[in-house]
Amino acid sequence: MENTQVTTIPYEQYQADIAKLQARLDELTAKYDRLLEKYMLKVRKVFGRSREMVNGQTVIEGVFNEAEAEADTTQPEPTVEEVTEPITKLVRKYTGQKQAKLEGLPVERIDYELPEEERNCNKCGEPLPELKPVVRTRIEVIPAQVKVVEEVKHVYAPCVKCDTEDEEEGHGILNASMPEAAIPHCMATESTVAFVIVEKYQYGLPLNRQETMWRMADLNISRQTMSNWVILASEMWLSKIYDRMHDILTQRDIIMADESGLQVLQEEGRPATAKSFMWLYRSGTGPPIILFDYQETRGAKHPQKFLRGFNGYLCTDGYAAYYNWPSVTNVSCWAHARRGFYDAFMSLPKKARTKETASYQGLHFCDRLFDVERPLRGADPQERYNERLLKSRPILDEFKKWLDLMRPKAEDKSNLGKAVKYSLNQWATLCNFLLDGRLGIDNNASERSIKNYAIGRKGWLFSNTPRGAGASAVAYSIVQTSVANKLKPFEYIQYLLKNMSNSDVKEQSVLDSFLPWSESIPETCRIKVSLTA
Numbered sequence: 001m002e003n004t005q006v007t008t009i010p011y012e013q014y015q016a017d018i019a020k021l022q023a024r025l026d027e028l029t030a031k032y033d034r035l036l037e038k039y040m041l042k043v044r045k046v047f048g049r050s051r052e053m054v055n056g057q058t059v060i061e062g063v064f065n066e067a068e069a070e071a072d073t074t075q076p077e078p079t080v081e082e083v084t085e086p087i088t089k090l091v092r093k094y095t096g097q098k099q100a101k102l103e104g105l106p107v108e109r110i111d112y113e114l115p116e117e118e119r120n121c122n123k124c125g126e127p128l129p130e131l132k133p134v135v136r137t138r139i140e141v142i143p144a145q146v147k148v149v150e151e152v153k154h155v156y157a158p159c160v161k162c163d164t165e166d167e168e169e170g171h172g173i174l175n176a177s178m179p180e181a182a183i184p185h186c187m188a189t190e191s192t193v194a195f196v197i198v199e200k201y202q203y204g205l206p207l208n209r210q211e212t213m214w215r216m217a218d219l220n221i222s223r224q225t226m227s228n229w230v231i232l233a234s235e236m237w238l239s240k241i242y243d244r245m246h247d248i249l250t251q252r253d254i255i256m257a258d259e260s261g262l263q264v265l266q267e268e269g270r271p272a273t274a275k276s277f278m279w280l281y282r283s284g285t286g287p288p289i290i291l292f293d294y295q296e297t298r299g300a301k302h303p304q305k306f307l308r309g310f311n312g313y314l315c316t317d318g319y320a321a322y323y324n325w326p327s328v329t330n331v332s333c334w335a336h337a338r339r340g341f342y343d344a345f346m347s348l349p350k351k352a353r354t355k356e357t358a359s360y361q362g363l364h365f366c367d368r369l370f371d372v373e374r375p376l377r378g379a380d381p382q383e384r385y386n387e388r389l390l391k392s393r394p395i396l397d398e399f400k401k402w403l404d405l406m407r408p409k410a411e412d413k414s415n416l417g418k419a420v421k422y423s424l425n426q427w428a429t430l431c432n433f434l435l436d437g438r439l440g441i442d443n444n445a446s447e448r449s450i451k452n453y454a455i456g457r458k459g460w461l462f463s464n465t466p467r468g469a470g471a472s473a474v475a476y477s478i479v480q481t482s483v484a485n486k487l488k489p490f491e492y493i494q495y496l497l498k499n500m501s502n503s504d505v506k507e508q509s510v511l512d513s514f515l516p517w518s519e520s521i522p523e524t525c526r527i528k529v530s531l532t533a
Helices: 011-047 056-060 066-070 087-102 160-165 190-201 207-216 223-249 301-306 334-346 358-376 381-406 415-425 427-435 444-460 466-484 489-500 508-512
Strands: 254-263 275-283 290-295 312-316 328-332
Touching (some): 190 207, 190 466, 190 489, 207 223, 223 290, 223 466, 223 489, 254 444, 275 301, 275 444, 290 301, 290 466, 328 334, 328 427, 334 415, 358 381, 358 415, 381 415, 381 427, 444 466, 466 489
Parallel strands (some): 254 312, 312 328
Antiparallel strands (some): 254 275, 275 290
16 A cells, blocks of 8 residues: 655645735735726716716715705795786796897898788778787898908099199099908908808817808808918917917916817828827906917926916916926816816715715815805905815815825725825815915816817817917917907907908007907997806
8 A cells, every 4th residue: 555645835835825815816806996997987987977966865875856955844835826827927927038038139020911902991991990919029040141242442543634734733543442351362251261260169160061061052162271261360360369368368377277189280200190289278367368379299398488477376287297387386176186086986886885985085075175165156355265264274174184094095096096196296286275365276267268179179180280270279269268258259350350450450559459358349249148158
């Protein structure tokens, strides 16, 4: 019978193997959790709502009890008369609202009358008395119409009789005055150029679609021709307004900034697939100024050059290119800090989204800060400054202690770990909104300003040349600044092109009269109704 040898493994070796397996399991579990978070976050961004809204009723419990939320037992019950309001009163109320909405629009009246032979009594022949007419008011839209404008400058010869009798007192050929065209030797009027600019840079209609639109109006105008119009109008006239607003912007003491990607095909020394950037700068005080700046890269040298001479508060997200400038105080965006905790919370499985989770606790701290801000909208800066010190400062102190406790607990690569790390890294600049009551708690204003560009980019996709990208930056700036100052961009740009070409814009006072907030801008350029954000 053969002897069987049993190999004994030391107990310590078992323990070491178990520790290795446990470490491997922990590593794979953490990796699985991160991938699950990314998957859940991607699903939410693709299929979920874009609004970052979380509260105990809507998201955590998943049910919104409308009856309880809207109930107010202190309000008296309505009377029967109030409940059974006569339909005629409702019609009068609706008619009044409709008339208010139509106020200021041109009115075309169309009368429908009986033929003359039917307006007399059948028995006695007397004219029938007319009662109060029935009026039906509707809105009629007239699509863009195209017509040819012939501008004829009349020329007058010298008087034959006078020049023959006395040549010294006579005169030469006289020309009637004709306004200078914004773009010489161009078949497009100023309104046509303004139309093309606004359709692309305000409403996101790329030039290739405008080309189709012109063909439907029986005109063969190529996108290349329209591109030339945009570039020439921007370089010759709109850039003068842009440069002047740039000078004024750098003199302000609060500026917000953001940036977004751009593809330019024919950049020298770069492949067509290279990513360029459109930088945005928005004033935080005074009449709104919104400027776009095209650059090939995302380097810090670009905003530093653009804002050379600026001394004040710079409100941005956490991108390092905006930081460590001399004479600039950085103010970070709490909406970005909140978004990290929101993403961490929404990437959890639905059953795990409870108030006890760390991501919800971090999100709740951010929401408390925004709750302080809501009643202060439109308040005096000094009042906002005092209220923030009284109410926001304690929340920040409490939040900081919580972040310090969470830092070693949250895994670095998880969404929660990234949110905690971001908040701690940006903490000093996140608290700088307390320094001045004029400062906002977030950078959402600049994000709203760049949103129109980002949406339009989905239609036109890329710029062909750097020159075109630069012209686009100018056009976007004029359009967005005009809207921010409650001007109609089409009427305003048309006004600029018609009048700047016939004015001495080298004089600063004359140029300033064309700025969007100038009192010299005619009423026809001003928006009469309120615009939603």
